[in-house]
Amino acid sequence: MSAATALLRSGKPPETASKDAEQHALHPELSSAHVRFIGLGKTYAGQSAPALDGIDLNIQRGEIFGIIGRSGAGKSSLIRTINRLEQPSTGRVLIDQVDIGAFDEDRLVRLRRRIGMIFQHFNLMSAKTVWQNVELPLKVAGVAKAERQRKVAELLELVGLEHKHHAYPAQLSGGQKQRVGIARALVHDPDILLCDEATSALDPETTASILDLLRDINQRLGLTIVLITHEMAVIRDICQRVVVLEHGRIVEQGAVWQVFGNPRHEVSKTLLAPLQAALPAELQARLQPQPGSVDAALVLNLKVSGSERQAPELSTLFARLGGRISLLQGGIEPIQGRPLGQLLVSVAxxxxxAEQIIERARQWATQVEVLGYVD
Structure with a gap:
């Protein structure tokens, strides 16, 4: 059966099914979308401005997808429409091409068992052990004891807590608590894992270990992971694609390397700012708009945006510019196999x-910014 025929037999109003069929014909990738938002809007009672407004977005099966934005941008509202913890005011949410908007309670229960969720503050029961916290959703679902024991043991081994069965949350570190939360979210073998600021309460080292675990789970189990955060470093380290929200609307989206390499919206640039090395204060104080002497050095900020898969060679840059080249600050790192970063250099x-130096630098870097001169 073709995608168009399946849509027309889905029970939707003819005009909606026909429109969906047309969209799938024009954009075949929509047919493989695991989660799809169509014209999604959400307005809370007593608020004039919508929390979500006209969200059109698709998330592919098996990818790690990031949603980022400042506080109040609509990240939590959006992610919670996937398991219907939030009911949209307008638009639709499709999972595996099925509109979940009209699900009754029984279908919602079954849906939510296919969607695991982990939280910023762990949401563990303090009076229960690690084992009991993970086992509880299985008990509620009426799973037999032998199957519960097998499943809990398997998941605690997966998250590296096989020796913490009898520990209580108060005896665990923040990272260990989040590992319990991850194990609990996986008890029903979900297809989708939602991460609601899952690393925001953790230190950088622990954050890195949790991201490594999520990456391993994604690869080993084939889960689709949808992650919301206000930290661009988290998006850089784990996601394949990202969407940037502001005031409930999408302002930018794309592959992580593209958004990081060439952010187009001011919100994206602001969120990326903490990852950019600030100009040293000593150098800033010495910069002049014009050379003060014949020996003055031209200071350039060279950006590499990943448009080429091979990292550009420094020897080529030095040969192009000539003279005495000093690397003042910066670096280039691979993101999704693409070289991204920036170098602050002086040329004396x-x-x-100067005009030729700048033009020659443009043959090496994606963007060239002239910062001034230093004597």
């Missing part, structure tokens, strides 16, 4: 005039 005693 070059045989080329």
């Amino acid at each position: 005693n070059s045989p080329h005039p």
Whole structure:
């Protein structure tokens, strides 16, 4: 059966089914979307401005997808429409091409067992052990004791807590508590894992270990992971694609390397700012808009945006610019196999005039910013 025929037989109003069929014909990737938002809106009672407004987005099966934005951008509202903890005011949410908007309670229960969720503050029961916290959803679902024991043991081994069965939450570190939360979210073998600021309460080292665990789970179990955060470093380290929200609307989206390499919206640039090395205060104080002497060095900020898969060679840059080249600050790192970063360099005693130095630098870097001169 074709995608169009399946949609037309789905029980939707003919005009909606026909429109969906047309969209799938024009955009075949929509047919494989695991989660799809169509014209999604959410307005809370007593608020004039919508929390979500006109969200059109698709998330592919098996990917790690990031949703980022400042506080109040609508991240939590959006992610919670996937398991219907939030009911949209307008628009639709499709999972595996099925509109979940009209699900009754029984279908919602079954849906939510297919969707695990982990939280910023762990939400563990303090009076229960690690084992009991993970086992509880299985008990509630009426799973037999032998199956519960097998499943809990398997999951605690997966998250690296096989020796913490009898510990209580108060005896665990923040990272260990989050590992319990991850194990609990996986008890029903979900297809989708939602992460609601799952690393925001953790230190950088622990955050890195939790992201490594989520990456391993994604690869080993084939889960679709949808992650919301206000930390661009988290998006950089784990996600394949990202969407940036502001005031409930999508302002930018794409592959992580593209958004990081060439952010187009001011919100994206602001969120990326903490990852950019600030200009050293000593250098800032010495910068002048014009050279003060014939020996003055031209200071350039060279950005590499990942448009080429091979990292550009420094030897090529130095040969192009000529003279005495000093690397003042910066670096280039791979993101999704693409070289991204920036270098702050000074160029002195070059045989080329400043205009030619800048033009030659543009042949090496994606963007060239002239910061000034230092003597």
